[in-house]
Amino acid sequence: MDPCRRPSGCEAPSDSPASRLRILLLGASGFVGGGLWTHLAPRHELVGTYATRPAPGPAGLVRLDLRDEHRLAALAADGFDLVVHAAGLVPLEAAEADPALAHRLNVRPVEVLLDAVRGSGTKLLLLSSDNVFDGTRRQYEEADPRSPVNVYGRTKTAAEDLLLAEGGHLIVRIPLVYGRGPWANTFLARLAGPTTVARTDLVCAPVYLPSLGPALARLWHRTGVVHYGGSDVVTRFELMSRVQRALDLPTRVVAARGDEAGTTCRRPPRLVLRSTRHPLLGPDLDSALAHLSGRRI
Numbered sequence: 001m002d003p004c005r006r007p008s009g010c011e012a013p014s015d016s017p018a019s020r021l022r023i024l025l026l027g028a029s030g031f032v033g034g035g036l037w038t039h040l041a042p043r044h045e046l047v048g049t050y051a052t053r054p055a056p057g058p059a060g061l062v063r064l065d066l067r068d069e070h071r072l073a074a075l076a077a078d079g080f081d082l083v084v085h086a087a088g089l090v091p092l093e094a095a096e097a098d099p100a101l102a103h104r105l106n107v108r109p110v111e112v113l114l115d116a117v118r119g120s121g122t123k124l125l126l127l128s129s130d131n132v133f134d135g136t137r138r139q140y141e142e143a144d145p146r147s148p149v150n151v152y153g154r155t156k157t158a159a160e161d162l163l164l165a166e167g168g169h170l171i172v173r174i175p176l177v178y179g180r181g182p183w184a185n186t187f188l189a190r191l192a193g194p195t196t197v198a199r200t201d202l203v204c205a206p207v208y209l210p211s212l213g214p215a216l217a218r219l220w221h222r223t224g225v226v227h228y229g230g231s232d233v234v235t236r237f238e239l240m241s242r243v244q245r246a247l248d249l250p251t252r253v254v255a256a257r258g259d260e261a262g263t264t265c266r267r268p269p270r271l272v273l274r275s276t277r278h279p280l281l282g283p284d285l286d287s288a289l290a291h292l293s294g295r296r297i
């Protein structure tokens with residue numbers, strides 16, 4: 001799925017056969033990592049990692065615990081062109097409940113990676129989050145000041161700072177990702193019960209998972225911070241309702257505000273990522289949901 005919404009401004013994809021790279025994908029077993037795996041594996045020499053969920057089939061992921069610093073450093077120093085870092089503690093409530101673990105999994109590994117690749121020519125690509133912002137602005141561009149309101153956002157901000165201090169690496173901030181992963185299905189799992197509570201007071205510009213790999217491949221020659229957002233701005237309730245209808249899922253999507261949703265974690269109310277550095281935006285919801293439901297590619 002092509003992420004480019006303005007073809008005249010798009011650069012040529014940088015993962016053409018002529019630019020086959022050797023890539024380490026940390027967190028390939030995860031939801032986002034699995035989506036990236038699907039795009040990257042046929043095009044590049046790819047080594048992917050898992051921690052607890054070995055992916056089925058031919059992926060051949062290697063086991064890695066980010067807390068095993070010697071192993072993480074040795075793997076990262078193995079002559080890769082690019083290390084895509086999509087591993088860590090992602091559920092916001094889990095990070096809020098255990099800030100020390102969140103720091104251990106989301107910040108410290110970035111220090112280890114930087115030490116391991118320094119001077120080697122290996123580039124790091126850190127997947128960061130729109131949760132580095134407080135959600136009080138209409139939209140966020142790369143240079144906007146960060147002020148995270150939850151533990152997860154603070155760990156992503158700290159990890160970004162490490163990369164920015166070093167220079168030469170890339171941070172790609174992404175919003176809520178939706179779609180079907182090849183093995184981990186974190187997003188659709190939210191719609192698995194008989195009822196799905198979805199917030200009407202959270203606004204986002206979500207990105208469709210299959211568009212992420214092609215977008216990263218167009219961006220990974222850059223350094224510093226880039227945003228990759230989705231085209232449509234919707235509430236969480238609208239997103240979940242539209243996915244439920246598109247897939248005809250047997251769940252009732254129930255509208256709720258934060259004070260009714262039983263959440264333990266503060267969330268930024270409006271997160272819309274926009275870029276001043278490139279023209280890429282994820283596909284609109286109609287196209288993405290048609291793709292997701294198999295109605296057309």
Ligand SMILES: NC(=O)c1ccc[n+]([C@@H]2O[C@H](COP(=O)([O-])OP(=O)(O)OC[C@H]3O[C@@H](n4cnc5c(N)ncnc54)[C@H](OP(=O)(O)O)[C@@H]3O)[C@@H](O)[C@H]2O)c1
Pocket residue numbers: 026027028029030031032033049050051052053054064065066067085086087088089090091105127128129130174175176177178184186
């Ligand atoms: N999903 C989103 O909407 C979203 C939005 C913005 C940014 N992001 C960013 O995208 C990245 C991936 O998120 P995701 O949604 O794919 O999360 P996920 O499905 O929870 O995947 C997390 C990945 O990290 C691995 N991992 C967890 N603990 C580990 C440990 N101790 N050692 C080594 N690996 C460990 C997991 O391995 P196992 O599964 O094998 O245990 C899995 O591969 C994260 O950096 C996240 O901040 C995601």
